Amino acid sequence: MITLTERQSLILKAIVRDYTEGGNPVGSKSLVQELPIKVSSATIRNEMARLEDLGLIVKTHLSSGRIPSIKGYRYYVDHILKPEKVDGKDLKVIQHSLGGEFHKIDEIVAQSADILSQLTSYTTFTLRPELKDSRLSGFRLVPLGNHQVMAILVTNNGDVENQTFTIPSDITGDELEPVVRFIDDQLVGLPLQDVLRQLTHEIPLKLAQYLQDPDGFLDIFGSVLSKAASERFYVGGKLNLFNYTEQQSPKELQSLYSLLDQTDRLANVIGPPGQQIQVRIGNEITNDLLKNYSLITATYDVDQHGQGVIALLGPTAMPYSRMIGLMGAFQRELARKLLDYYRYFDE
Amino acid sequence: MITLTERQSLILKAIVRDYTEGGNPVGSKSLVQELPIKVSSATIRNEMARLEDLGLIVKTHLSSGRIPSIKGYRYYVDHILKPEKVDGKDLKVIQHSLGGEFHKIDEIVAQSADILSQLTSYTTFTLRPELKDSRLSGFRLVPLGNHQVMAILVTNNGDVENQTFTIPSDITGDELEPVVRFIDDQLVGLPLQDVLRQLTHEIPLKLAQYLQDPDGFLDIFGSVLSKAASERFYVGGKLNLFNYTEQQSPKELQSLYSLLDQTDRLANVIGPPGQQIQVRIGNEITNDLLKNYSLITATYDVDQHGQGVIALLGPTAMPYSRMIGLMGAFQRELARKLLDYYRYFDE
DNA sequence: ATTAGCACTCGTAAGTAAGGAGTGCTAATT
DNA sequence: AATTAGCACTCCTTACTTACGAGTGCTAAT
Numbered sequence: 001m002i003t004l005t006e007r008q009s010l011i012l013k014a015i016v017r018d019y020t021e022g023g024n025p026v027g028s029k030s031l032v033q034e035l036p037i038k039v040s041s042a043t044i045r046n047e048m049a050r051l052e053d054l055g056l057i058v059k060t061h062l063s064s065g066r067i068p069s070i071k072g073y074r075y076y077v078d079h080i081l082k083p084e085k086v087d088g089k090d091l092k093v094i095q096h097s098l099g100g101e102f103h104k105i106d107e108i109v110a111q112s113a114d115i116l117s118q119l120t121s122y123t124t125f126t127l128r129p130e131l132k133d134s135r136l137s138g139f140r141l142v143p144l145g146n147h148q149v150m151a152i153l154v155t156n157n158g159d160v161e162n163q164t165f166t167i168p169s170d171i172t173g174d175e176l177e178p179v180v181r182f183i184d185d186q187l188v189g190l191p192l193q194d195v196l197r198q199l200t201h202e203i204p205l206k207l208a209q210y211l212q213d214p215d216g217f218l219d220i221f222g223s224v225l226s227k228a229a230s231e232r233f234y235v236g237g238k239l240n241l242f243n244y245t246e247q248q249s250p251k252e253l254q255s256l257y258s259l260l261d262q263t264d265r266l267a268n269v270i271g272p273p274g275q276q277i278q279v280r281i282g283n284e285i286t287n288d289l290l291k292n293y294s295l296i297t298a299t300y301d302v303d304q305h306g307q308g309v310i311a312l313l314g315p316t317a318m319p320y321s322r323m324i325g326l327m328g329a330f331q332r333e334l335a336r337k338l339l340d341y342y343r344y345f346d347e
Numbered sequence: 348m349i350t351l352t353e354r355q356s357l358i359l360k361a362i363v364r365d366y367t368e369g370g371n372p373v374g375s376k377s378l379v380q381e382l383p384i385k386v387s388s389a390t391i392r393n394e395m396a397r398l399e400d401l402g403l404i405v406k407t408h409l410s411s412g413r414i415p416s417i418k419g420y421r422y423y424v425d426h427i428l429k430p431e432k433v434d435g436k437d438l439k440v441i442q443h444s445l446g447g448e449f450h451k452i453d454e455i456v457a458q459s460a461d462i463l464s465q466l467t468s469y470t471t472f473t474l475r476p477e478l479k480d481s482r483l484s485g486f487r488l489v490p491l492g493n494h495q496v497m498a499i500l501v502t503n504n505g506d507v508e509n510q511t512f513t514i515p516s517d518i519t520g521d522e523l524e525p526v527v528r529f530i531d532d533q534l535v536g537l538p539l540q541d542v543l544r545q546l547t548h549e550i551p552l553k554l555a556q557y558l559q560d561p562d563g564f565l566d567i568f569g570s571v572l573s574k575a576a577s578e579r580f581y582v583g584g585k586l587n588l589f590n591y592t593e594q595q596s597p598k599e600l601q602s603l604y605s606l607l608d609q610t611d612r613l614a615n616v617i618g619p620p621g622q623q624i625q626v627r628i629g630n631e632i633t634n635d636l637l638k639n640y641s642l643i644t645a646t647y648d649v650d651q652h653g654q655g656v657i658a659l660l661g662p663t664a665m666p667y668s669r670m671i672g673l674m675g676a677f678q679r680e681l682a683r684k685l686l687d688y689y690r691y692f693d694e
Numbered sequence: 695a696t697t698a699g700c701a702c703t704c705g706t707a708a709g710t711a712a713g714g715a716g717t718g719c720t721a722a723t724t
Numbered sequence: 725a726a727t728t729a730g731c732a733c734t735c736c737t738t739a740c741t742t743a744c745g746a747g748t749g750c751t752a753a754t
Contacts, residue, residue: 027747040697045748063703063748103511142489144501146692150509154491162497164450164507166691239608242601254589261586344513345493374716387728392717410717410734 002054002075009080010035011047012056016068016076020317025065070282070316073294077279077320084325090119094329098337105129105159108341110234112310112334117237119326122244122314124236125266129306129338131229134159134192139183139221141176149176153224155192157305158345161228165220178210179217192229199225233263244315246292255289273299273307277327282316294318298327300335305342310334349401349422356427357382358394359403363415363423367664372412417629417663420641424626424667431672437466441676445684452476452506455688457581459657459681464584466673469591469661471583472613476653476685478576481506481539486530486568488523496523500571502539504652505692508575512567525557526564539576546572580610591662593639602636620646620654624674629663641665645674647682652689657681 004012014035018026028041028048035044048066051057056072059065068076097115102108109126117124138154144164152162186206187195195203199222207214238260245253259265269287277298283291290313297311310330312323351359361382365373375388375395382391395413398404403419406412415423444462449455456473464471485501491511499509533553534542546569554561585607592600606612616634624645630638637660644658657677659670 025747029747041747042697042699042749043695046696049749059748061704063746064705065747101513103513138492140489140491142487142499144487144499144507145485146501146505148501148505148507150499150507152489152491152497154493154495158493158495158513160491160495160497160511162509166448166450166505239601239604242597242604247597250589250594254586257586257589372716376716388716389718389728389730390726393727396718406717408735410715411736412716 002056004051004054004075004079007037007039008047008051010037011044012051012068012072012076013080015057015066016073016080019067020319023317025060025067027065030065068317070284073281073316073320074284077281081321081324083328084321086325086329087322090326091329093119094333098333102341105157105338105341106232106234108334108337109308110236112330113234113236115236116310116312116326116330117240120312120314120323121237121240122312122318123238123240123260124313125233125260125270125311126236127231127233127270127309127311129157129300129302129308131155131157131159131192131231131306133304133306134229136183136188136190136192136195138188139180141180143176149220151220151224153228155228156345157342159228161224163220163224163227167216179207182207182210183221192225196222196225196229231263231267233266235260235263235266252289259287259289269295270297270309270311273309275299276331277324279320279324292316294320296320296323296327298331300331300338302335302338302342305338308334308338349403351398351401351422351426354384354386355394355398357384358391359398359415359419359423360427362404362413363420363427366414367666370664372407372414374412377412415664417631420628420663420667421631424628428668428671430675431668433672433676437673438676440466441680445680449688452504452685452688453579453581455681455684456655457583459677460581460583462583463657463659463673463677464587467659467661467670468584468587469659469665470585470587470607471660472580472607472617472658473583474578474580474617474656474658476504476649476655478502478504478506478539478578478653480651480653481576483530483535483537483539483542485535486527488527490519490523496567498567498571500575502575503692504689506575508571510567510571510574514563526554529554529557530568539572543569543572543576578610578614580613582607582610582613591665599636606634606636616642617644617656617658620656622646624671624678626667626671639663641667643667643670643674645678647678647685649682649685649689652685655681655685 011031014031015026018030028044031044032039032041048057051072052059052066055069056075057066058069060067094115097111098108102111105128109128113124113126134155134157136153137156140152142150142152144150147166147168148164149167150162150164152160154160199218204214204218207218211217238257241253241256245256269285269290271286277296280295280297282294285291285293285295293313294316295311295313297309299307299309301307310327312327314323358378361378362373365377375391378391379386379388395404399406399413402416403422404413405416407414441462444458445455449458452475456475460471460473481502481504483500484503487499489497489499491497494513494515495511496514497509497511499507501507546565551561551565554565558564585604588600588603592603616632616637618633624643627642627644629641632638632640632642640660641663642658642660644656646654646656648654657674659674661670
């Protein structure tokens with residue numbers, strides 16, 4: 001456990017701030033001027049040498065100024081930083097953008113990601129409140145004529161998933177009715193996960209009473225069901241990658257883009273929902289592509305509707321205190337908005 | 348009108364090929380070795396000077412080798428190039444990827460873009476057969492419970508558009524029936540454009556018989572309708588931008604990405620559907636961002652279902668003959684597949 | 695414990711030199 | 725009249741200097 005003196009702490013803080021703002025290694029002379037304490041550059045050099053021994057700051061070459069190490073950022077985030085109260089104007093933007101009327105959870109969550117990435121100039125991804133507690137609350141098959149049928153699945157959270165299928169022969173509503181009624185009678189109220197589990201065993205047997213060849217129907221039902229049960233990330237501010245990425249390596253940028261396009265890989269990046277707001281810096285992120293970046297994740301809580309995640313990806317040299325403040329604001333506003341939204345479907 | 352001698356034509360062809368393959372300006376000495384004619388480098392230099400006078404090739408500096416100018420590429424494409432017969436393996440890939448079963452036009456068109464960009468390492472965008480001749484063939488309002496209603500619109504081409512709405516009070520199917528029947532009676536069979544036009548005038552008046560406050564419903568209907576009537580591009584191979592873009596200008600790359608994300612701007616880029624296969628090179632494209640790239644567009648014809656477009660964006664130095672061959676293949680396969688798909692909804 | 699002074703390191707930018715690919719032109723050759 | 729050999733010239737690329745400045749660590753004085 002590292003403990004720093006007051007002065008060392010001040011110096012580390014100043015180094016983090018300067019480097020974050022200017023992007024250049026910071027030297028003893030420039031620190032002299034801005035530190036609130038009256039000491040010479042030599043003293044600061046001595047202190048910096050100690051901070052370097054502790055592994056909190058590093059040099060880019062033998063006689064350069066210092067930049068914070070991963071460990072240094074960590075210490076700063078854990079012990080020095082105070083979350084900045086979110087700017088009134090920013091809060092207005094957030095509240096206004098979430099104030100409108102939404103017809104889908106996904107829209108709210110996507111909108112949040114877009115706003116956050118706009119406010120920060122970084123990249124955001126969001127995960128809606130987890131679906132694992134969702135229950136099936138309705139299933140419809142709507143014949144559209146022309147050999148087409150739309151399957152619609154509704155959950156108790158008001159989530160709607162639908163898909164259109166082309167079927168060999170025209171079918172009227174009457175023929176589908178017993179199947180739909182079977183689903184409604186037997187499966188409504190069950191968690192989606194359970195329904196999904198039964199799909200390969202019990203359901204086909206039971207369904208055999210109503211249909212001579214249930215396979216086609218099961219494909220349709222299963223397809224909509226798994227779509228509804230799958231986790232989906234929304235990624236906002238991909239273009240911002242160009243702003244904060246090391247520009248000399250286009251290959252790396254391409255890999256990052258590719259990573260952000262594969263939402264299944266993002267689940268590993270974010271990791272299990274943990275504390276309220278979590279800061280992971282550099283190689284603390286479990287993905288080598290991101291070892292030069294920082295990731296702030298906030299878990300937001302929507303009561304019985306589960307938890308969602310909003311995450312912010314940016315350079316290790318980011319203004320953490322402002323960012324953490326912003327994440328807190330989103331955490332609150334998003335929870336509030338979603339509770340509000342869910343209220344419709346709760347009673 | 349420029350006319351080249353046989354020998355000049357051979358030289359221009361060789362310059363285009365070499366530069367496209369190697370990326371370096373090509374000089375007289377290297378040309379001596381690969382040309383099928385026996386002449387000295389001095390003769391070639393003389394011929395090159397003439398080609399330069401004609402504006403077909405340019406130097407990058409006073410004593411450099413030559414690269415084709417826009418005009419040079421144009422002459423090459425118009426008079427020299429022979430479309431390459433598409434590689435058997437490539438054709439297999441195309442046919443196989445379009446061989447599966449699709450439930451939506453958009454999926455077919457998107458898949459095509461992905462495959463083409465994969466085969467070429469460039470960027471593709473596709474536009475489905477134009478919707479302007481689409482007619483409304485059905486409209487449904489499906490109450491989902493929990494204050495939600497799904498509106499579904501079907502066209503005579505089998506296109507399905509849907510949207511979910513949250514409404515203040517729960518509604519049963521019976522209450523919606525007269526409205527839906529009104530739509531079915533009065534509007535089915537009309538082109539979407541006509542329906543859209545009537546939306547602000549005739550429809551509200553007529554509808555007033557069935558609903559005391561038709562505004563909410565009209566919003567819903569209008570929203571789905573305009574979604575169905577809007578053109579949408581699918582863009583494939585965005586990541587390939589990293590491969591063929593000038594790497595020294597990240598800003599430009601960012602702008603390109605941004606352009607590709609705004610599908611309404613792409614309509615201008617592609618321009619009006621013209622000849623079968625159209626090659627636009629450099630500043631011939633009506634967008635300054637693309638003045639260093641080439642765009643090949645192919646219009647494919649799906650009989651009475653209209654025309655769609657598949658477009659390929661790449662560097663000006665691209666292997667045109669292979670690309671044009673590929674575009675031809677997609678043009679044919681896509682038309683065939685879509686005709687096949689539409690057959691369901693035609694009878 | 696702090697500080698002034700100084701030798702030393704190293705990145706950056708600018709300047710110089712050498713090598714090489716390629717050109718245009720002139721005069722000789724076919 | 726067309727082609728070619730020869731040559732001076734251009735200019736890009738690369739590598740090698742040089743100078744400068746910001747910054748450090750260390751020593752000795754305060």
